[in-house]
Amino acid sequence: MIMPNQKIAPPSDDKRWKVVETTIRRNGSSSGALIETLHSVQEWFGYLDDEALTYVAQRLMVPMSKVYGVATFYHFFTLKPGGKHTCVVCNGTACYIKGAKQLIDAMAEKYDVKPGETSKDGELSVLSARCLGSCGLAPAVVIDGDVKGNIEADELLNVLEGVINNDA
Amino acid sequence: MTPDELMDVAQGLQEKDASIPNHVRVCTAASCLSLKSDELAKQIKAELKEVGKDKDTKVRCVGCMGLCSAGPLVSVEAEDQKPVMYQKVTVENAPQIAESVASGKKVKDLVCDTDSPFFARQQKIVLENSGIIDADDINDYIANDGYQALMTAISEMQPNEVLDEITKSGLRGRGGAGFPTGLKWNMLAKTPSDTKYIICNADEGDPGAFMDRAILESDPHRILEGMALAAYATGATEGFIYVRAEYPLAIKRLKTAIRLATKNNFLGSNIGGTKFSFSIDIRLGAGAFVCGEETALIASIEGKRGQPRPRPPFPAEKGLWGQPTSINNVETLANVAPIVRKGGEWFASIGTNKSKGTKVFALAGKINNTGLIEVPMGLSLREIVFDIGGGIPDGQEFKAVQTGGPSGGCLPEEHLDMGVDYDSLRTAGSIMGSGGMIVMDKTSNMVDVARFFMEFCMSESCGKCIPCRVGTYQMHELLNRIAEGEGTMEDLAKLEELCEVVANTSLCGLGQTSPNPVRSTLRYFRHEYLELIDGKHIPAGAGQEVAS
Numbered sequence: 001m002i003m004p005n006q007k008i009a010p011p012s013d014d015k016r017w018k019v020v021e022t023t024i025r026r027n028g029s030s031s032g033a034l035i036e037t038l039h040s041v042q043e044w045f046g047y048l049d050d051e052a053l054t055y056v057a058q059r060l061m062v063p064m065s066k067v068y069g070v071a072t073f074y075h076f077f078t079l080k081p082g083g084k085h086t087c088v089v090c091n092g093t094a095c096y097i098k099g100a101k102q103l104i105d106a107m108a109e110k111y112d113v114k115p116g117e118t119s120k121d122g123e124l125s126v127l128s129a130r131c132l133g134s135c136g137l138a139p140a141v142v143i144d145g146d147v148k149g150n151i152e153a154d155e156l157l158n159v160l161e162g163v164i165n166n167d168a
Numbered sequence: 169m170t171p172d173e174l175m176d177v178a179q180g181l182q183e184k185d186a187s188i189p190n191h192v193r194v195c196t197a198a199s200c201l202s203l204k205s206d207e208l209a210k211q212i213k214a215e216l217k218e219v220g221k222d223k224d225t226k227v228r229c230v231g232c233m234g235l236c237s238a239g240p241l242v243s244v245e246a247e248d249q250k251p252v253m254y255q256k257v258t259v260e261n262a263p264q265i266a267e268s269v270a271s272g273k274k275v276k277d278l279v280c281d282t283d284s285p286f287f288a289r290q291q292k293i294v295l296e297n298s299g300i301i302d303a304d305d306i307n308d309y310i311a312n313d314g315y316q317a318l319m320t321a322i323s324e325m326q327p328n329e330v331l332d333e334i335t336k337s338g339l340r341g342r343g344g345a346g347f348p349t350g351l352k353w354n355m356l357a358k359t360p361s362d363t364k365y366i367i368c369n370a371d372e373g374d375p376g377a378f379m380d381r382a383i384l385e386s387d388p389h390r391i392l393e394g395m396a397l398a399a400y401a402t403g404a405t406e407g408f409i410y411v412r413a414e415y416p417l418a419i420k421r422l423k424t425a426i427r428l429a430t431k432n433n434f435l436g437s438n439i440g441g442t443k444f445s446f447s448i449d450i451r452l453g454a455g456a457f458v459c460g461e462e463t464a465l466i467a468s469i470e471g472k473r474g475q476p477r478p479r480p481p482f483p484a485e486k487g488l489w490g491q492p493t494s495i496n497n498v499e500t501l502a503n504v505a506p507i508v509r510k511g512g513e514w515f516a517s518i519g520t521n522k523s524k525g526t527k528v529f530a531l532a533g534k535i536n537n538t539g540l541i542e543v544p545m546g547l548s549l550r551e552i553v554f555d556i557g558g559g560i561p562d563g564q565e566f567k568a569v570q571t572g573g574p575s576g577g578c579l580p581e582e583h584l585d586m587g588v589d590y591d592s593l594r595t596a597g598s599i600m601g602s603g604g605m606i607v608m609d610k611t612s613n614m615v616d617v618a619r620f621f622m623e624f625c626m627s628e629s630c631g632k633c634i635p636c637r638v639g640t641y642q643m644h645e646l647l648n649r650i651a652e653g654e655g656t657m658e659d660l661a662k663l664e665e666l667c668e669v670v671a672n673t674s675l676c677g678l679g680q681t682s683p684n685p686v687r688s689t690l691r692y693f694r695h696e697y698l699e700l701i702d703g704k705h706i707p708a709g710a711g712q713e714v715a716s
C-alpha cells in the first residue's frame with residue numbers, strides 16, 4: 001500500500017527522470033497525468049520498461065494494471081527497446097495503393113522482420129505508420145529519421161544495407 | 169488592445185513588409201521538408217548574401233503551397249516583377265534563385281505554371297495564409313487580418329451575435345459527420361456551468377490524409393483564434409488541442425503559437441482588456457484511431473484508455489471531467505475567424521444549398537498532381553480529378569476515387585459528374601469524411617482496397633463491443649480468402665450479412681462505418697469479387713503486378 005505522502009524515488013538518479021518529474025508536476029501529479037507522463041518517459045528513454053511503468057504507477061498512485069492497460073492500448077507506446085536502425089514504412093492509403101506492401105514483404109524476406117518487430121541481431125526495427133503527409137512521394141519510408149520517397153523494394157534494400165554496414 | 173489599435177498594428181506591419189523590395193518563400197511543410205527544403209532555405213539566404221541582395225530580400229519559411237508532388241516549391245516576388253513559383257528546387261538551384269532576385273529574370277527551367285487549373289480552380293479560405301506566412305511569426309498572421317475577428321467580437325459583439333453569424337454561415341463540421349457547428353455551439357452555450365471546455369480535435373485518423381496537419385503546421389494561430397471565438401460564443405473558459413504525437417512539427421508550432429498569442433494577450437486573462445479570459449493547452453494523442461471519436465478522445469485527455477462510451481449524454485452536457493464540452497475539428501475551427509470577420513452571409517454564398525463554404529482535400533494515389541487542395545463545395549469529382557488533379561499518370565485509365573477513408577467508399581466513373589458535398593456523397597454510398605481523396609486506376613484491385621481498410625478497422629477496433637471486435641476480424645478473414653482466390657459464394661453471402669450486423673450493432677462510429685468500403689466496392693465492383701471467387705488469384709497489395 002502506498003501512502004499519499006510517501007516519497008517515491010525514481011528508479012535511478014539518471015537526470016532524465018528530472019524532466020519526467022517536471023511533466024508529472026505540470027499535469028497535476030495524478031492519474032490525469034498518466035498519458036503525458038508516459039510520453040515524457042518514452043521521449044527521454046526511448047521505450048517503457050517494467051521499472052519505468054512501476055515507478056509511474058506508484059508516483060501517480062494509479063494501479064499498475066491501469067498503467068499497463070494504457071501503455072498497451074496506444075500504438076505509440078513501445079515496451080521494448082528498438083533496434084540500432086529503424087525503418088518506418090508508411091502504410092497509409094496512398095502509399096498502399098502505390099506498393100507499400102512490396103516494401104514490407106521485401107524486408108520480411110531479407111531481414112525476417114515484420115512491422116512492429118526488431119531483427120534478431122538487433123540491427124533493424126521495422127515500424128509502420130499511417131500517412132506521413134508526403135503522399136506526393138508515395139510510397140514513402142523514413143530510415144533513421146530521413147524520409148525517402150518514391151522508393152522501390154530493391155532500392156530500399158540497398159539503402160538499408162548501406163545504413164547497416166556503415167557502422168559495422 | 170482595441171480592434172482599431174490592432175488594425176493600426178497590422179497596417180504598420182504591412183507597410184514595413186511592402187518596404188522590402190523582394191520576397192522569397194520556401195515551403196517547409198511536411199512533404200517539401202522531407203526533401204530538405206529547410207536546407208534549401210538556408211542556402212538561398214547564403215546565396216542572396218553572395219549577390220548582395222540579402223538586405224533587401226525577406227526569405228520566409230512557409231506552409232504547404234499545395235502542389236506537394238512538385239516540391240520543394242519556392243515562390244519569388246522580385247521588385248516590380250510578377251510573382252513566380254518554382255518547382256522541384258534543389259539546394260543546387262539556390263544560386264539561380266538568388267541570381268533571379270538580383271536580375272529580375274526568371275529561372276525558366278524551374279517555373280511552375282500557376283495559371284494551370286491546379287491553382288486557378290481552387291478557392292482558399294482555410295488555406296488563405298498557407299504558403300504565404302511564416303507560421304512561427306505572429307506578426308505575419310496579424311498582418312494578414314489575424315486576430316481581427318476575435319478583437320472585434322469580444323469588444324463589439326455579444327456572444328449570441330457571434331453564434332448567430334456561425335449559424336447563418338451554415339458551417340458544418342469538417343471532422344466527418346457534417347454536424348452544423350452553430351447548433352453544436354448553441355447547445356453548449358445553453359448548458360449552464362462555470363466551467364466549459366472547447367476541444368480541438370487534431371487526431372486526424374484517416375490513414376490517407378494530412379489536411380489538418382498542414383493547417384496546424386502552416387497557420388496555427390488561425391486555430392487558436394477559432395477556438396477563442398468558440399469559447400466567447402459559448403461561455404467556455406478553457407481549451408485543449410488533442411493532437412497526434414506523430415505530428416512533432418505541428419506540436420512545436422502550436423506551442424510557439426500559444427506562447428506568442430498569450431504574450432500578446434490574444435489568449436490568457438482579460439483578453440484585449442475585456443472581461444473575456446480563455447487559455448489553451450495541448451494534449452498528445454498516442455496513436456489510436458478510435459481516439460478521434462469524441463467520447464474516446466475525452467477519456468484519453470483524462471489519462472485513460474481511449475474507449476468510446478454511449479451517447480447521450482452528449483459532450484455538450486457532460487464532457488471533459490463531466491463538464492459541458494464542444495469538440496470541433498481543426499478545419500471547422502479554421503473557418504471560424506474568416507466567418508466572423510466577413511459575416512455568415514458571405515460564407516453561405518459559397519458552396520451548395522446544404523453544404524456551405526469550401527473543403528480541403530488531400531489528393532493522392534494514381535493521380536498526376538498530388539497535394540493539398542481547397543475547393544468550393546459542389547465542384548464535381550471530374551473537375552477535381554482531371555482538371556485540378558491533372559488526370560491519371562502513366563497512360564492509365566481512371567477506375568475509382570475513394571473518399572472518407574476507412575469510413576467511406578469508392579466511387580466509380582459514373583459518379584464523376586456528381587458535385588462534391590455531404591449529401592450527394594452519402595447518397596452515392598460514400599461520405600465526405602475528413603478529406604482524404606485517393607484516386608485509383610485500372611491496375612488497382614477493389615477487393616484488395618476493401619481488405620486494406622478492413623485490416624485498418626480491425627487493428628484499430630478498441631475491443632469494447634463484440635460486433636466490431638469480432639466482426640471486423642471475421643470480415644477481414646473473408647476478404648482475405650476472397651482476395652487470395654480461395655473464397656466461395658457462401659463467403660460472399662456471409663460477408664454481406666456481417667456488413668449489416670456490424671453496421672447496425674456497433675457502439676461507435678468506427679464499428680458502424682467499418683463495412684462501408686466493402687459495401688461500396690460490392691455495389692460498384694461486384695464483378696471483381698465474383699471473378700476472384702471464380703478462381704483468379706490476386707496477390708496482396710499488388711496494384712502494379714495485377715496489370716501485367
Ligand SMILES: Cc1cc2nc3c(=O)[nH]c(=O)nc-3n(C[C@H](O)[C@H](O)[C@H](O)COP(=O)(O)O)c2cc1C
Binds near residue numbers: 349496677
Ligand atoms: C472512429 C472515429 C474516428 C474519428 N476521427 C476523427 C478525427 O481524426 N478528427 C476529427 O476531427 N474527427 C474525428 N471523428 C469525428 C469526431 O467524433 C467528431 O465528430 C468531430 O471531431 C466533431 O468535430 P466537427 O463537428 O467539427 O466535425 C472521428 C469519429 C470516429 C467515430
Ligand code: SF4
Binds near residue numbers: 476630632633675
Ligand atoms: S465499435 Fe469498435 S471501436 Fe467503437 S466502441 Fe465498439 S469495439 Fe470500440
Ligand code: FES
Binds near residue numbers: 094095139375376377
Ligand atoms: S499515405 Fe503515405 S505519406 Fe500519405
Ligand code: FES
Binds near residue numbers: 198233237240
Ligand atoms: S508540402 Fe510543400 S507544397 Fe505541400
